[in-house]
Amino acid sequence: MPDMLTKQYYGLGTLITLSVSMPADETDLDAGYHVIKNMEDKFTVNRDVSEVMAINHAAGTNLWVSVSPDTFELISKSVKVSQLHKGFNVAIGPLVKLWHIGFKDAHKPSQTVVKKIMPLLDSTAIELDPAHQSVRLSRAGMELDLGGIAKGFIADAVRKEWIHRGVNSGIIDLGGNILLLGKGPHNGLWCVGIQNPNKTRNNILGSLTTTAKSVVTSGIYERYLTVNGKDYHHIFDDQTGYPLSNDLASVTIVSEKSLDGDIWATLTMAAGSKKGRIWLNKVDGIEGIFVTRDGSVSCTKGLKQDFKKFHQFSN
Structure with missing residues (x-):
């Protein structure tokens, strides 16, 4: 991307990509990563100490x-x-x-x-x-797990830090959580590719054109366990104790705050495509793109003009 400085890091169990428009520089990128690591050290449950x-x-x-x-x-x-x-x-x-x-x-x-x-x-x-x-x-054996919400909270904190430092435009990509700051390169707008959850990474099923928003995707395709030929993904139903079982492969939430994106992505993944879409159409400031396991793609009313499916996903 022209006039943008990009640097990659590792944290939160994934590859992190931070980008800022000049005259912002590497110190701004490193300051953003410092926020990420500081919060990860507090929130993680994948180490014994936090x-x-x-x-x-x-x-x-x-x-x-x-x-x-x-x-x-x-x-x-x-x-x-x-x-x-x-x-x-x-x-x-x-x-x-x-x-x-x-x-x-x-x-x-x-x-x-x-x-x-x-x-x-x-x-x-x-x-x-x-x-x-x-x-x-209050009960022995209980454990908090902030994995369903921490990335959004952290992304919002990085954006706040960058605004404080005078960064005019940038991209915070925490792997599944993208948060945009300032004006994008497409007549002031940003263009974000939406992953096809039924194929390998970097297979894009459509594109979203948006102002500086949060774009959070939750899906069953990132981590899974195969036992006797059956795949078990990592998003659980706390009512059954087993991975969620509905028609959704992924949901992408578009919102102002990445924290809200995390929350609504989790809630709508649990609800399924039909109920989730009806639900989001009633919530101000929250939009969604739904991809089912059979490849059907749909979105909420507010994204009808902004989300473009590629021709092979026209159903």
Whole structure:
């Protein structure tokens, strides 16, 4: 892209690509990555030590764990959404760890073991103390997992940092979460390719033309486990203890904030294409593109002019 400086990093379990328009420079890119790594160090559950893991380790005790304002804000938001909507659950950690899809020790657990941990997925057992920025999990074995919301929160924080530093235009790509800043190269607009979830990476099924928005994609194609010829993806249903089973292969959410993109991508993946599309058409400022497992592509009313399917996906 002309007049843009791009640098790649690794973090959040994926390849991160940050781009800024000149006169912004490499120090702005590195400042963005510093925000990412700082927050990852607090939020991760894939290492033994982090602020979130300190909460998890103390589950079932009388110990309240004090955390930084960023961590408390994200957990509070996650708990609120978890208790308002089915399909999003910040207490899903024990289920994610049980299957561990995407890691070397991934396996399909027995139905007995799945059933045993289901009571631990209760977000109402998460206690918050705003006065002391503290969190407590009331049941032993509970675990928070911010994986369904952390990238969006972090992307918004990078954009805030860049605006503070005077960056006029840029792209934050956290692998599945794209957040755009300022005017794009296409008459001030941006053009974003939408991945075909039923094919390998970089197979694009259409393009979205947009102002500086967040574009978040959630899909079943990134990580999966194959057992006896059957694929099990990494997006779980907290009502069954097994991967979600509906018609969706992916959903892409277009919103102002990447945090909202993460939330609505998770909720609509759980809802399925028909219910999810009806749902989003009633929500101001949130639009969606739905791709089903059989290759059908549709979008919400607000994207009819902005999303263009390639001809082979005209159904």
